[in-house]
Amino acid sequence: MTIMTAATTHAGLQAWVDEVAALTTPDQVVWSDGSDEEWQRLTQELVESGTFVKLDEDKKPNSFWAASDPSDVARVEDRTFICSAEPEGAGFTNNWKAPAEMKAIMTDLYRGCMTGRTMYVIPFVMGHLNADTPMYGVEITDSAYVVVSMKIMARIGTEVLRAMEATDAGFVKGLHSVGFPLPEGTADVKWPCSDTKYIAHFPETREIWSYGSGYGGNALLGKKCYALRIASAMARDEGWMAEHMLILKLTSPEGRTHYIAGAFPSACGKTNLAMIDPTLEGWSAEMVGDDIAWMRFGKDGRLYAVNPEFGLFGVAPGTGDHTNPNAMRTVEKGNSIFTNVALTDDGDVWWEGMTEQPPAHLTDWKGRDWTPDNGELSSHPNSRFCTPAKQCPMMAEEYDEPNGVPIDAILFGGRRKTTVPLVYETRDWNHGVFVGATLSSETTAAAVGQVGVVRRDPMAMLPFIGYNAADYVGHWLEIGKQADASKLPKIYQVNWFRRDVNEDGTAGKFLWPGFGDNARVLKWVIERLDGTGEGVDTPVGVVPAPGALDVSGLDMTDEDIAKALAVNADEWAVELGLIEEWLAKFGESLPTQMQDELATLKANLGQ
Numbered sequence: 146m147t148i149m150t151a152a153t154t155h156a157g158l159q160a161w162v163d164e165v166a167a168l169t170t171p172d173q174v175v176w177s178d179g180s181d182e183e184w185q186r187l188t189q190e191l192v193e194s195g196t197f198v199k200l201d202e203d204k205k206p207n208s209f210w211a212a213s214d215p216s217d218v219a220r221v222e223d224r225t226f227i228c229s230a231e232p233e234g235a236g237f238t239n240n241w242k243a244p245a246e247m248k249a250i251m252t253d254l255y256r257g258c259m260t261g262r263t264m265y266v267i268p269f270v271m272g273h274l275n276a277d278t279p280m281y282g283v284e285i286t287d288s289a290y291v292v293v294s295m296k297i298m299a300r301i302g303t304e305v306l307r308a309m310e311a312t313d314a315g316f317v318k319g320l321h322s323v324g325f326p327l328p329e330g331t332a333d334v335k336w337p338c339s340d341t342k343y344i345a346h347f348p349e350t351r352e353i354w355s356y357g358s359g360y361g362g363n364a365l366l367g368k369k370c371y372a373l374r375i376a377s378a379m380a381r382d383e384g385w386m387a388e389h390m391l392i393l394k395l396t397s398p399e400g401r402t403h404y405i406a407g408a409f410p411s412a413c414g415k416t417n418l419a420m421i422d423p424t425l426e427g428w429s430a431e432m433v434g435d436d437i438a439w440m441r442f443g444k445d446g447r448l449y450a451v452n453p454e455f456g457l458f459g460v461a462p463g464t465g466d467h468t469n470p471n472a473m474r475t476v477e478k479g480n481s482i483f484t485n486v487a488l489t490d491d492g493d494v495w496w497e498g499m500t501e502q503p504p505a506h507l508t509d510w511k512g513r514d515w516t517p518d519n520g521e522l523s524s525h526p527n528s529r530f531c532t533p534a535k536q537c538p539m540m541a542e543e544y545d546e547p548n549g550v551p552i553d554a555i556l557f558g559g560r561r562k563t564t565v566p567l568v569y570e571t572r573d574w575n576h577g578v579f580v581g582a583t584l585s586s587e588t589t590a591a592a593v594g595q596v597g598v599v600r601r602d603p604m605a606m607l608p609f610i611g612y613n614a615a616d617y618v619g620h621w622l623e624i625g626k627q628a629d630a631s632k633l634p635k636i637y638q639v640n641w642f643r644r645d646v647n648e649d650g651t652a653g654k655f656l657w658p659g660f661g662d663n664a665r666v667l668k669w670v671i672e673r674l675d676g677t678g679e680g681v682d683t684p685v686g687v688v689p690a691p692g693a694l695d696v697s698g699l700d701m702t703d704e705d706i707a708k709a710l711a712v713n714a715d716e717w718a719v720e721l722g723l724i725e726e727w728l729a730k731f732g733e734s735l736p737t738q739m740q741d742e743l744a745t746l747k748a749n750l751g752q
């Protein structure tokens with residue numbers, strides 16, 4: 146076995162690398178330095194092996210197209226485990242296996258799994274290297290696709306390694322293999338992966354073991370596995386929060402600034418809201434983060450949010466000049482990886498929703514000829530762009546602030562055709578926690594499984610809570626208890642996805658135009674924070690009073706606006722039943738404050 150570049154002076158790291166190499170038996174070990182030369186070398190290798198197709202340099206400079214194995218396109222929630230010491234540590238929302246049992250199973254899988262491959266060691270930090278407590282990780286992987294994707298998504302390489310060595314820092318150990326060894330005589334494939342998949346987390350020892358998938362959410366271990374699942378368990382212990390939230394900076398025509406965080410489930414609009422191009426005159430938006438927020442109390446008692454990521458791993462379909470021009474400008478700068486979208490004949494990428502008119506001919510994500518009349522999607526619904534955050538033209542300078550930005554409001558949102566109004570305000574923190582804990586959304590293609598089914602998704606964290614969901618809700622309540630209530634963010638629920646009902650009872654058009662027009666909802670939220678926005682009480686919370694939502698220039702009738710904002714008694718009677726059913730799953734461990742909130746909702750609904 147060859148080892149490229151000097152080994153580390155960090156004894157704990159070196160010992161772990163040696164141990165993994167002995168188990169997985171790669172041909173060589175390469176320490177990732179995170180340099181541009183490394184990117185050039187690895188992307189070139191990926192082109193040669195057929196994993197990457199280089200895009201036209203004039204259209205998307207330094208960028209690549211990849212198509213995965215058709216079986217490896219999304220997070221695999223049924224193969225994702227929280228291996229806490231006891232099953233109660235994982236709770237009813239997670240799959241659980243005893244750590245020793247999982248490690249025995251996976252050790253067998255890992256034995257020799259890197260045969261014929263290179264083992265890469267990627268030192269990385271989530272958040273800033275100059276944070277008070279830098280959050281280190283090291284990912285070991287046998288996938289060059291993972292190395293180059295990690296270079297986009299996290300701060301990686303030699304600088305991080307040196308900082309770890311200087312303080313002999315602790316770090317999260319992430320071990321990843323595609324699970325496709327290459328013994329003598331076995332040919333590689335474009336997208337190696339395995340039918341056997343495990344995405345296992347060991348919260349007590351802060352380890353991640355991932356096997357069998359190359360897809361981002363399963364394989365880029367800094368993102369969902371560390372920055373949400375492991376970090377949420379750390380945050381519980383240390384009194385902070387790791388959340389599936391965008392962070393947006395909004396400036397009013399008067400030049401006043403607000404910071405808004407938003408938790409929406411996967412593929413429900415975080416990246417789009419984070420990159421909003423407001424349609425309201427004089428308002429401007431800047432992005433701080435599009436997927437993950439780490440929040441801590443500042444010295445002034447307010448909650449400050451940091452985006453721990455370095456890149457954007459965004460849903461491609463639906464992204465176009467009319468919906469998310471800022472995302473288009475970001476990827477046009479190049480240095481990006483596009484996975485499971487379609488390839489154009491002139492070396493560019495295309496996906497549904499990018500332009501109104503599809504190109505006359507494409508290579509689809511399965512590598513087949515595609516024409517507009519062939520009746521299939523050219524791109525997988527969970528196809529993704531992976532692009533450096535700094536390329537976004539509206540990136541806020543506060544992104545570089547290691548202590549983050551003070552959050553004024555938190556939005557909880559989901560995809561609901563019915564029932565949930567466009568926006569409403571909660572009464573106080575505990576009510577907001579209740580709305581978050583009972584959040585629901587129709588499932589999307591971001592996870593393997595049926596799409597369009599309503600499921601409860603507490604704080605948009607259902608697949609990402611690294612411990613017991615009841616304790617997680619308790620932790621939110623605890624955060625509220627610790628704080629000066631006047632300094633806590635106000636909590637709102639939003640729903641951009643409500644639909645009209647057709648005469649035959651089926652779902653009709655979206656009642657709200659969404660995208661840039663969501664700024665109108667944000668404006669009302671800010672007016673509420675300032676005490677000027679008018680609202681009316683409903684059984685669920687405060688919705689904008691008639692005329693209070695700025696719909697100037699929108700082609701919407703008063704009737705449509707009323708429909709978007711309606712709190713309909715029949716719908717909420719059904720919803721109440723679903724909420725009760727969900728909360729019953731918490732059993733004895735449901736915090737009493739949630740029972741109180743449920744009682745209030747019931748009373749408000751006259752039930």
Ligand SMILES: Nc1nc2c(ncn2[C@@H]2O[C@H](COP(=O)(O)OP(=O)(O)OP(=O)(O)O)[C@@H](O)[C@H]2O)c(=O)[nH]1
Binds near residue numbers: 436462468655659
């Ligand atoms: N109708 C409507 N669709 C939207 C809106 N915002 C986003 N979408 C669509 O929802 C899909 C997902 O949006 P994203 O912003 O990528 O979702 P996300 O929450 O960042 O997703 P993850 O990266 O999986 O966490 C895209 O196809 C968007 O076009 C909106 O305001 N209205």
Ligand SMILES: O=C([O-])CC(=O)C(=O)O
Binds near residue numbers: 220412458
């Ligand atoms: O983790 C992923 O694969 C992508 C993502 O942001 C999500 O699913 O929420």
Ligand SMILES: [Mn+2]
Binds near residue numbers: 389410411412436
């Ligand atoms: Mn996400």
